[in-house]
Amino acid sequence: MSLPAIAITKLVKRFGDSTVLQDIDLEIPEGKVSCLIGPSGSGKSTLLRCLAFLEEPTSGMITINGEALGFFEAPNGKRERLPPAQIRAVRAKTGMVFQQFNLWPHMTALGNVSEALKTVHKLPKGEAEARALAQLRKVGLENRANHYPSQLSGGQQQRVAIARALALEPKIMLFDEPTSALDPELTGEVLNVMRDLAAEGMTMVVVTHEIGFAATVAHQISFLDHGRLLFSGPPSEIFAKPRHPRLDQFLDTYLDRGASMLA
Amino acid sequence: MTIKLFTLLLQAAISTLGISLISIAIGFVIAIILSAATLSHKSIYVVPARLFISFFRGVPLLVQLLLIYTLLPVIGINVPSIVAAIVGMSLCTAAYQAENLRGGFESVPRGLIEAAEVTGLSPRQTFFRIRVPIALRLTFPALINEAIMILKSSSLVSVVGIIEITKMAQDLASSTYLPIPIFASAALIYLVINSIVALIGRFAERSLGGAST
Numbered sequence: 001m002s003l004p005a006i007a008i009t010k011l012v013k014r015f016g017d018s019t020v021l022q023d024i025d026l027e028i029p030e031g032k033v034s035c036l037i038g039p040s041g042s043g044k045s046t047l048l049r050c051l052a053f054l055e056e057p058t059s060g061m062i063t064i065n066g067e068a069l070g071f072f073e074a075p076n077g078k079r080e081r082l083p084p085a086q087i088r089a090v091r092a093k094t095g096m097v098f099q100q101f102n103l104w105p106h107m108t109a110l111g112n113v114s115e116a117l118k119t120v121h122k123l124p125k126g127e128a129e130a131r132a133l134a135q136l137r138k139v140g141l142e143n144r145a146n147h148y149p150s151q152l153s154g155g156q157q158q159r160v161a162i163a164r165a166l167a168l169e170p171k172i173m174l175f176d177e178p179t180s181a182l183d184p185e186l187t188g189e190v191l192n193v194m195r196d197l198a199a200e201g202m203t204m205v206v207v208t209h210e211i212g213f214a215a216t217v218a219h220q221i222s223f224l225d226h227g228r229l230l231f232s233g234p235p236s237e238i239f240a241k242p243r244h245p246r247l248d249q250f251l252d253t254y255l256d257r258g259a260s261m262l263a
Numbered sequence: 264m265t266i267k268l269f270t271l272l273l274q275a276a277i278s279t280l281g282i283s284l285i286s287i288a289i290g291f292v293i294a295i296i297l298s299a300a301t302l303s304h305k306s307i308y309v310v311p312a313r314l315f316i317s318f319f320r321g322v323p324l325l326v327q328l329l330l331i332y333t334l335l336p337v338i339g340i341n342v343p344s345i346v347a348a349i350v351g352m353s354l355c356t357a358a359y360q361a362e363n364l365r366g367g368f369e370s371v372p373r374g375l376i377e378a379a380e381v382t383g384l385s386p387r388q389t390f391f392r393i394r395v396p397i398a399l400r401l402t403f404p405a406l407i408n409e410a411i412m413i414l415k416s417s418s419l420v421s422v423v424g425i426i427e428i429t430k431m432a433q434d435l436a437s438s439t440y441l442p443i444p445i446f447a448s449a450a451l452i453y454l455v456i457n458s459i460v461a462l463i464g465r466f467a468e469r470s471l472g473g474a475s476t
Contacts, residue, residue: 052381092383102378106396116382119392161378168382 003066005030005172005203006051009073011060013046013227020046022227024060028172028220031201035214038224039250044207047224048176051205052096053087064093065171095165099177101157103149109136109160110145113167121168135163139193155186159193166197173197175206211254215239223247268435269448275431276452282345282425283414286352290413291406293353294360295395301365312361319358325419327351332423348420356413363405367398407464411457428452 006028013021021043028034036044049055051062053070059079062069069090073079082090103112114132117123123131136142139159149157158178165173175194179187191213198204198217208214214221215235222232225246231238238247300312319327328351335342342350371394379389399406421430432449436442 054377054380088383091381094381096378096381098374098378100372100374102372102374104375104378104393104397106400115392116384119388120383120385164378164382 002030004028005032005065006205007063007066008047008051009061009063011047011050011062012058013043013050013055014058020227021050021057024229026222026229026232028203028205030203032219033198033204033206033217034220034222035218036205036207036222036224037209037211037214037250041226042224043227044224045176048174048205048207052094052174053091054096064090067093092168093171094174095168095170095172096174097158097161097165097176097178099180101149101154101161101181103157103161103164105149108146108148109141109152109163112149112160113164116164116168132163132167135167136160138166139163140189153186154182155189158182158190162190162193162197172203172205175204175208177207177209179208179210211251223250225250268439268441268445271435272428272431272445272448272452275426275428276456278425279414279417279427280456282348282352282420282427283410283417286349286356286417287410287413289349289353290356290360293357294364297357297361298364298368299390301361302368315354316358316361319355320362324351324355324416325422327355328419328423344424347423348425351423352413352417352420355416356409359409359412360406363402363409364398366405367402368394370401371397403464403468407461410460410464414457414460415453 004027006026008024008026008028011021011024012019024047036047038044046055050057051064051069056070059073061071061073067090068082070087071079071081103109104115107115110129110132113135114125114128117128117131118125121128133142133145136145139162141156141159141163144152144156144160149160152160162173162178178194179190182190187210191210194204194206194213195217206214206218218235220232221235221238223230223238223244223246231244231247239251241248243251297312297316300308301316303309322330328348331351332344332347335347375393375397376389379393384392417427418429420427421433426434428449432445436445439445
């Protein structure tokens with residue numbers, strides 16, 4: 001079996017006295033889509049933010065393509081912080097998409113996508129913009145390149161944000177509830193871009209409430225509750241009965257909501 | 264009221280404009296440093312910056328100018344009055360601009376900074392490429408307001424011996440016995456200058472319109 005894209009071992013995250021993640025062990029296979037689901041406050045977003053190193057784990061270890069992210073933890077528990085250059089190099093393997101898009105409002109769509117190519121990768125302006133434009137084309141927004149974020153719909157903003165992450169050619173894409181801030185009729189265009197990306201074989205970790213998306217696109221679904229990983233497996237297993245009572249209850253809530261929307 | 268008198272007022276307006284614009288520019292640079300210091304969360308930077316800001320916001324500009332003008336020679340620094348005027352005005356406006364900027368910096372959504380972090384921008388690149396431009400856009404109206412306040416407060420520099428619009432008007436009024444047309448002209452000149460500043464501000468704000476939210 002090949003090396004997992006991400007390996008999480010005994011991951012613990014505490015904020016002060018409260019433990020947000022408790023002993024998470026999870027392997028995310030390469031080229032697959034892995035969805036993290038669970039109720040609010042279950043720690044799924046915190047887990048994703050740990051993968052992006054926006055949160056520093058309290059203990060435990062994350063490796064990305066076999067390389068330690070942020071900290072190296074020896075089997076005897078001795079832990080050391082890695083040098084900044086190494087942290088940057090490992091972080092560069094991932095791209096992140098946020099719930100609130102987080103496009104920079106003072107730059108056009110093209111500016112947002114080309115910014116890191118220019119400032120971090122030192123590409124000449126022309127080349128950076130050509131690559132940025134190619135990414136915008138990929139998400140179907142080539143004709144919005146010169147629009148500012150405030151002139152774009154939420155769905156378009158999120159697609160620009162995806163293009164911004166893709167422009168840096170990450171090995172793994174992290175999505176933190178990418179459609180939760182969108183009107184229902186705008187979620188489709190973002191999910192379609194994500195489906196295309198999955199079809200290309202991109203490794204993706206997606207925190208989502210879109211159970212339908214998870215069921216149809218994910219290869220692996222992980223269910224978190226109160227900071228613990230209660231279940232992880234292929235969709236066929238997670239939706240099959242019998243299942244963990246807490247997961248059962250969680251999925252029922254979604255089914256109820258779906259039914260009430262139809263009523 | 265003759266053309267000659269009006270020309271004298273206009274000449275004095277050049278010192279008003281010059282001193283104000285130079286002070287606003289110097290004050291802006293100091294304000295960036297001060298606001299960065301107050302946001303640093305390190306008390307060796309925060310405490311001096313806060314003290315600086317409280318002093319220059321808490322003491323009248325008139326008193327600051329008189330203090331600087333009389334204090335500097337005592338400690339062995341002899342400066343021309345124009346330097347004393349610019350120093351006083353710069354430090355004063357720096358304190359106000361710093362508070363405006365701090366508000367702007369604090370209003371930059373955390374997520375925009377995280378987006379810079381995950382795309383690999385260094386803290387320095389994030390500061391100059393993301394935080395400063397967004398904070399500036401958020402504080403732009405307040406900064407234009409401050410520029411207008413400083414242009415008007417520049418009438419106080421006459422106490423250190425600078426002839427600017429107000430001082431010139433007073434001198435002309437007492438020598439010609441035509442106070443009303445002269446002070447009315449002075450008022451008109453201030454109004455025109457500040458209207459132009461406000462217009463430039465509006466124009467600049469609108470040209471950044473796409474970046475408003």
